Amino acid sequence: MSGNNVIGEAAIRAGCRFYAGYPITPQNELTEYMAEHMRTAEGGVFLQSESEIAAINMIAGASATGVRVMTSSSSPGISLKQEGISSMAACELPGIIVNIMRGGPGLGNIRPSQGDYFQATRGGGHGDYRTIVIAPDTCQELADLTMDAFDLADKYRTPVMILADGMMGQMMEPVIFKKPKPRQYPEKFMLRGAGTGKSKFIRGLLLDPIDSEAHNWKLARKYQVISENETLFEEHRVDDAELVIVAYGTAARIAKGAIKRLRSQGMNIGLFRPITLWPFPEAKLRTLSAKVKNFLVFEMSTGQMLEDVRLALQGYANIDFHGRPGGSVPTPSELANVVARIYNKKDL
Amino acid sequence: MAKTVFKHPESLKEAIYHYCPGCGHSIVHRLVAEVIDEMGIRGITIGVPPAGCAVLAYNYFDVDMIEAPHGRGPAMASAIKRCLPDRVVFSYQGDGDLAAIGIAESFHAANRGENITVIFINNAVYGMTGGQMAPTTMLNQRTTTSPTGRKKELDGYPVKVSEIFSQLRGTTYVERCSVSSPAGVNKTKKAIKKAFQCQVDGLGFSLVEVLSLCPTNWKMTTIDSCKWIDEVMSKEFPPGVFKDEIAEAKKSAEDAPC
Numbered sequence: 316m317s318g319n320n321v322i323g324e325a326a327i328r329a330g331c332r333f334y335a336g337y338p339i340t341p342q343n344e345l346t347e348y349m350a351e352h353m354r355t356a357e358g359g360v361f362l363q364s365e366s367e368i369a370a371i372n373m374i375a376g377a378s379a380t381g382v383r384v385m386t387s388s389s390s391p392g393i394s395l396k397q398e399g400i401s402s403m404a405a406c407e408l409p410g411i412i413v414n415i416m417r418g419g420p421g422l423g424n425i426r427p428s429q430g431d432y433f434q435a436t437r438g439g440g441h442g443d444y445r446t447i448v449i450a451p452d453t454c455q456e457l458a459d460l461t462m463d464a465f466d467l468a469d470k471y472r473t474p475v476m477i478l479a480d481g482m483m484g485q486m487m488e489p490v491i492f493k494k495p496k497p498r499q500y501p502e503k504f505m506l507r508g509a510g511t512g513k514s515k516f517i518r519g520l521l522l523d524p525i526d527s528e529a530h531n532w533k534l535a536r537k538y539q540v541i542s543e544n545e546t547l548f549e550e551h552r553v554d555d556a557e558l559v560i561v562a563y564g565t566a567a568r569i570a571k572g573a574i575k576r577l578r579s580q581g582m583n584i585g586l587f588r589p590i591t592l593w594p595f596p597e598a599k600l601r602t603l604s605a606k607v608k609n610f611l612v613f614e615m616s617t618g619q620m621l622e623d624v625r626l627a628l629q630g631y632a633n634i635d636f637h638g639r640p641g642g643s644v645p646t647p648s649e650l651a652n653v654v655a656r657i658y659n660k661k662d663l
Numbered sequence: 664m665a666k667t668v669f670k671h672p673e674s675l676k677e678a679i680y681h682y683c684p685g686c687g688h689s690i691v692h693r694l695v696a697e698v699i700d701e702m703g704i705r706g707i708t709i710g711v712p713p714a715g716c717a718v719l720a721y722n723y724f725d726v727d728m729i730e731a732p733h734g735r736g737p738a739m740a741s742a743i744k745r746c747l748p749d750r751v752v753f754s755y756q757g758d759g760d761l762a763a764i765g766i767a768e769s770f771h772a773a774n775r776g777e778n779i780t781v782i783f784i785n786n787a788v789y790g791m792t793g794g795q796m797a798p799t800t801m802l803n804q805r806t807t808t809s810p811t812g813r814k815k816e817l818d819g820y821p822v823k824v825s826e827i828f829s830q831l832r833g834t835t836y837v838e839r840c841s842v843s844s845p846a847g848v849n850k851t852k853k854a855i856k857k858a859f860q861c862q863v864d865g866l867g868f869s870l871v872e873v874l875s876l877c878p879t880n881w882k883m884t885t886i887d888s889c890k891w892i893d894e895v896m897s898k899e900f901p902p903g904v905f906k907d908e909i910a911e912a913k914k915s916a917e918d919a920p921c
Contacts, residue, residue: 333746360745365771369738372731372768376711376739379729380746402732506727506743508707508750516721518730 319484321454322413322477323348325461326385327356329495331411333377333384335362335370339392340425341481342415346387358382367392371399371412378408379517381505383465383498387413389481390431391422393439400474401440404534405519409468409500411461412446413477415484418642426642427481427565432619435478436593443531445538447475447545448592450563454488460590462495469500471541478592480615482565482644547590548599552578556585557663558609558654561600561624563589565644566613572647573654582658592620597627604631609661611635611654615644633661672696674705676725685885687786687875688716690842692723694852695753695782698859699726708751709743711736713760716790720755734765737772740779751862753780759789762798762822769828773868776833780858781870783824785839786877787896794880798822801899806880821899825872829905835867837906841874843892847902857909866912874900 316324323345326334334353336346346363353361360377364370367388374384388396393414403410416431418424435448447467451457461477468475506517521527549567552574553559562570567588577584587603587610589596604610610632612621617640628634637653639645671677675696680689699705705726712720714733721728731739736754744752754772761769761783772779788806789795795808799821803812813821829837836858840851851873858869874896876888883891 333742335742360742362742362745364738365767368735369768369771372735372738373742376729376731376742377746379739380743382746398732399735406730506709506729507747508709509725509727510706512706514725514727516728516730518721520718520730 316454316490317344317485317487318454318457318479319344319415320348321457321490322387322461323352325458325492326411326465327352327359328492329383329462329465330498331383331385331465332356332358333360333374333382334386335364335373336387337364337367337370337392339389341417341484342387342389342413344484345413345415367395368398371396374410375399375403375406375408378403378410379506381500381502381507385411385413387415389415389417390419390428393431393434397440400446401438401442401444402519403474404438404444404446405442406517407472408474408517409472410474411464411468411477412474414479416478416480418640424642425481427483427615427644428640428642429480429564429566429615430619430640431478432592432614432616435476436595436623444534445541445593447471447473447541448478449475449547450478450590450592451483452564452567452588454486454490457483458490458492462493466496467545469498471537472504473537478564480565542594545591546594546596546599548596549588549590550603551586551588553585553587553603553607555583556607557583558611558658559585559587559603559607560611560613560654561587561589561620562613563592563620566615569645569647569650570613573650576647576651577654580655582655584654584658589620595623595627597623600624600627601631604628608632609657609663611637611657613650614638616640672700674699674725676723678722680723681719682716683879685876685878685888686716687842687873687877688784690848691782691784691851691873691875692720694848694855695755696724697852698856701856702859702863704751704859704863707749708753709747711740711743711752711754713754713756715757715760717755717757717784718791734760734763735768736760736765737777737779737781738768741772741775741777744777744779748778751859753782753859755782756784757790758785758787758797758799762824770831773828773870774831774833776835776867778862778865778867780862782855783870783872784875785824785872785900786875787821788877788880790877790880799824799900801895823900825870825905828870833868834870834906835908835912836861836869838904839872839874839900839902841892841897841902843874843876843889861909864913865916866909874902
């Protein structure tokens with residue numbers, strides 16, 4: 316299955332019953348998959364929205380009723396969704412936002428890119444909030460982590476972003492769908508009409524700064540708990556590594572190809588792959604720097620995750636960078652040449 | 664035997680409105696609450712207040728509510744209704760919310776024929792932000808952002824929401840009323856009730872536009888504001904039923920195979 320379809324199927328299996336989206340390349344297959352399969356799932360709602368803005372607000376409304384929800388888009392469309400993502404974070408509404416990144420800024424192009432790292436990991440919209448950001452690098456991971464994303468969103472009542480790119484969305488790999496966990500989401504958070512009881516309201520507006528500050532700190536404490544408990548990463552051949560590449564998503568796949576080549580030439584190279592980009596596996600990366608002193612950050616951007624790596628490693632290790640922005644996808648041999656140059660220069 | 668002739672609606676909390684003296688929101692809130700009471704739908708109603716003066720509507724309505732970002736109410740309401748088709752879902756919006764920043768969400772919810780009700784407060788001005796020009800501001804009307812009056816050459820024309828929305832095939836019932844007089848208030852309540860009934864009967868999108876007063880930003884007394892609605896605003900925005908296909912919708916629902 317293609318990555319886009321895998322996300323759709325995993326979402327439906329995880330119990331997603333509301334999807335809204337607007338066409339944009341390179342994620343259209345996902346919207347089309349949902350159009351075909353959501354309405355045949357029991358209780359499933361598919362809505363092609365008039366805009367990305369409407370789509371994110373639709374999933375916010377559906378989420379408030381207690382339904383598992385998802386929307387998807389690509390870079391320019393994700394910019395439009397930011398208002399709603401901020402609102403969902405403020406109102407503590409769970410939901411999944413898929414960003415199949417393309418080249419930017421502006422309309423950019425429809426080629427794979429990783430230029431939305433800052434937007435994804437820094438919240439993206441206005442205000443003091445964070446979104447959990449998950450960056451798979453295989454179709455199997457897209458399947459597993461999309462399912463997990465729904466559980467995480469429920470657990471912390473917060474929007475979760477799946478951050479992939481056009482390459483991940485379009486490529487095809489075989490996958491096995493795991494059995495989803497039974498959903499546990501308390502009814503007290505659902506808005507379904509007051510019945511004979513007390514009415515509820517969901518809001519983000521807190522005019523009194525004392526209330527608003529308290530709400531912000533409450534969210535901050537939640538983000539702290541997420542930071543401490545929910546980081547995911549992969550270490551690939553780091554045990555004997557003298558230089559470690561730090562890369563995620565498609566860039567990590569390219570890095571694995573490059574590492575194979577470099578190892579066959581006798582160079583001890585490893586990979587550290589953050590799977591959650593927020594929370595960033597900072598502590599783990601710093602632990603690694605106890606034995607490895609040379610890191611190369613590799614991204615399909617001009618250097619965004621680079622800043623998080625610097626925050627983790629500055630003063631602990633040497634950090635180099637290689638990146639290709641704007642929808643250019645480097646080959647493993649290009650990266651291998653860059654790594655070899657650094658490796659030889661440092662005389663490792 | 665004593666007869667109750669006046670009581671606080673059960674769907675309205677015992678809270679003091681933050682609205683300015685003379686504001687039409689207080690009247691329309693009460694009308695909506697009375698209708699919800701009379702129809703016995705408090706327990707199954709979900710409201711979506713807008714950004715704008717009515718953003719705090721959840722402090723007043725004693726029904727489940729969720730705040731929408733500015734203009735996005737109908738998108739949210741559409742989704743809520745799709746997930747809970749047996750609930751009564753209404754969106755409460757001002758003129759900036761519906762006819763400017765949220766025109767796409769409102770237009771397309773109407774065009775999809777979502778079975779929701781929109782209560783649209785048209786007071787020709789942005790109230791909460793301090794009286795700026797709205798999409799429904801009258802030509803030559805002075806606001807803080809049209810200090811010499813709205814000029815058609817520079818600012819365009821007042822947007823006639825009821826006229827436009829009644830043209831969409833997705834809408835079933837569209838009426839414009841006014842709360843500038845007791846008779847108008849009674850008529851508005853009837854229209855709101857009809858709109859909610861249209862939804863309860865599953866007959867599709869209903870919108871009630873209410874010409875409402877904003878004495879503070881119009882810089883008029885309440886009496887003068889009512890006069891201004893009747894003598895000036897009503898010329899540009901004539902009250903009336905713009906679309907009523909309830910009977911047709913009922914018939915086609917009855918004719919449809921089960």
